[in-house]
Amino acid sequence: MVDVQYAVTNPATGEVLETYPTAEPAEIEAALAAASHAARTWPLESTVADRAALIRRVAELHTERRQMLAEIIQREMGKPLEDALGEVDFSAAIYTYYADNAEQLLADQPVQLLEGDGSAVIRRGPIGVLLGIMPWNFPYYQVARFAGPNLAAGNTILLKHAPQCPESAEAMQLIFNEAGLPSGAYVNIRATNEQAAEIIADPRVAAVSLTGSERAGAAVAEVAGRNLKKCVLELGGSDPFILLSTDDLDATVESAVAARLDNTGQSCNAAKRFIVTGELYDDFLAKFTEKILAATDSIAPLSSERAAENLEKQLAEAVTGGATLAIVGERRGAHFPPAVLTGVTEDNPAFRQELFGPVATVYRVEGEAEAVALANDTPFGLGSYVFTTDPEQAARVADRIEAGMVFVNGVLAEGAELPFGGIKRSGFGREMGPLGIEEFLNKKLIRTVK
Numbered sequence: 001m002v003d004v005q006y007a008v009t010n011p012a013t014g015e016v017l018e019t020y021p022t023a024e025p026a027e028i029e030a031a032l033a034a035a036s037h038a039a040r041t042w043p044l045e046s047t048v049a050d051r052a053a054l055i056r057r058v059a060e061l062h063t064e065r066r067q068m069l070a071e072i073i074q075r076e077m078g079k080p081l082e083d084a085l086g087e088v089d090f091s092a093a094i095y096t097y098y099a100d101n102a103e104q105l106l107a108d109q110p111v112q113l114l115e116g117d118g119s120a121v122i123r124r125g126p127i128g129v130l131l132g133i134m135p136w137n138f139p140y141y142q143v144a145r146f147a148g149p150n151l152a153a154g155n156t157i158l159l160k161h162a163p164q165c166p167e168s169a170e171a172m173q174l175i176f177n178e179a180g181l182p183s184g185a186y187v188n189i190r191a192t193n194e195q196a197a198e199i200i201a202d203p204r205v206a207a208v209s210l211t212g213s214e215r216a217g218a219a220v221a222e223v224a225g226r227n228l229k230k231c232v233l234e235l236g237g238s239d240p241f242i243l244l245s246t247d248d249l250d251a252t253v254e255s256a257v258a259a260r261l262d263n264t265g266q267s268c269n270a271a272k273r274f275i276v277t278g279e280l281y282d283d284f285l286a287k288f289t290e291k292i293l294a295a296t297d298s299i300a301p302l303s304s305e306r307a308a309e310n311l312e313k314q315l316a317e318a319v320t321g322g323a324t325l326a327i328v329g330e331r332r333g334a335h336f337p338p339a340v341l342t343g344v345t346e347d348n349p350a351f352r353q354e355l356f357g358p359v360a361t362v363y364r365v366e367g368e369a370e371a372v373a374l375a376n377d378t379p380f381g382l383g384s385y386v387f388t389t390d391p392e393q394a395a396r397v398a399d400r401i402e403a404g405m406v407f408v409n410g411v412l413a414e415g416a417e418l419p420f421g422g423i424k425r426s427g428f429g430r431e432m433g434p435l436g437i438e439e440f441l442n443k444k445l446i447r448t449v450k
Helices: 025-045 048-064 066-077 081-105 141-153 166-179 193-201 214-226 249-265 278-294 305-320 368-376 391-400
Strands: 006-009 016-020 119-126 129-133 156-160 186-188 205-211 230-234 239-243 271-277 324-327 339-342 359-365 385-387 441-448
Touching: 006 066, 006 166, 016 166, 025 119, 025 129, 025 156, 025 186, 025 193, 048 066, 048 081, 048 141, 048 166, 066 081, 066 166, 081 141, 119 141, 129 141, 129 193, 141 156, 141 205, 156 193, 166 186, 193 205, 193 214, 205 214, 214 230, 239 249, 239 368, 249 271, 249 278, 249 359, 249 385, 271 278, 271 368, 278 324, 278 339, 278 359, 305 324, 305 339, 359 368, 368 391, 385 391
Parallel strands: 129 156, 129 205, 156 186, 205 230, 239 271, 239 385, 271 359, 339 359
Antiparallel strands: 006 016, 119 441, 324 339
16 A cells, blocks of 8 residues: 555645545556656657757647646645746746757757867767656746756656645646657656655666755765766755845845745745845844735745744744744744844854745844855855945855855846756756756767768
8 A cells, every 4th residue: 555645735724635646666667667768769759859849839838728727836835826827937938948949059069179080079968767856836847947958858757746736747747748748758756755766776767856955855866876876956045135235225125025025935046044234234124024024914825834833943943042033923824924033143043044934034244245254154055146236246246155046136037048056055956048958968979080
């Protein structure tokens, strides 16, 4: 017997709407066999242009079904409908980007010979079956940035979605089927963690990509390393928002609030630590706190009651450690009111934790050097934000920040063409943009001698 782990649970009410059984061993074997067969045959039977056309149809189907798809993830993880529609649209944009650019991104790269006759070329091709392990916070977007480039390249995909996202996972499987992908090119599997580890170890699987927690990333990397498999990991983040100067504090505060409350604060690259220079600190803190607390009545629930309980525990430990908490109301099930922490010192547990929810930590610093030092004093290195009116300072600080991404004077500025990923304990590898299609390729040298 296999325990039922996959379920749609409405986080707003706690009601279990539907349960799904995890895969039996025979189902996993069938998925592996189908993906392996497709990996051997599909790239030989199709061109990049052929595969790009299929990916374009995937994008079109996302757009055609945007309302239905958005309502699914509203049920699954509590995302407000407007945000859910935006996620579907962004996912369609990612598929479209790779449909438009796959031929160029995968084109042969001539190599200028230093000596000798003949030619040399680097040919980009697929490496085989990939396992994708996806999180719940962006059910469509996370899949798009993994599946879009890799299917265009001719890799095949086994997709293990988060246990609370089985309905959206099935909806995507239908889209890939109806877009015309061959059997085995994209296979949704409701695997347990133990089954996922066995899949990684299976010799038919070439590599694995995971977006999730540090703990999950470490477990996947261990199995992948033991079996000499490449992996891409996009893990947590505690992104700094550095405010050094501004000519419009109110607009900067609006950006800061948007950067913290996007997806109810459940975003790896959301701004979480607000580092403000001394002359702006008091005014920023007052305006920022007012805006954050004002969102109490309109904030969506977190993805689950368990997530809210964990955040509640982290804040209790932070306050016990000497921090000051500004909050209105208290947790109700999965609903967690927005809050602001101040006075978090280096010995406080919250100093190096990721707070995955609508909670911001604000720090006061005296100048650029202290701001950069505090920004880098974290085990994470995903994204970061710099606000300043001095272009030279912006460039200087951006160079010194230890992160995979820096956004200057703007938030929520991601795009299908922009690489996404981090360093340190935020993982390694890149998704989206021109770098996203490079991760799982065989860059084969072909040297011809005359």
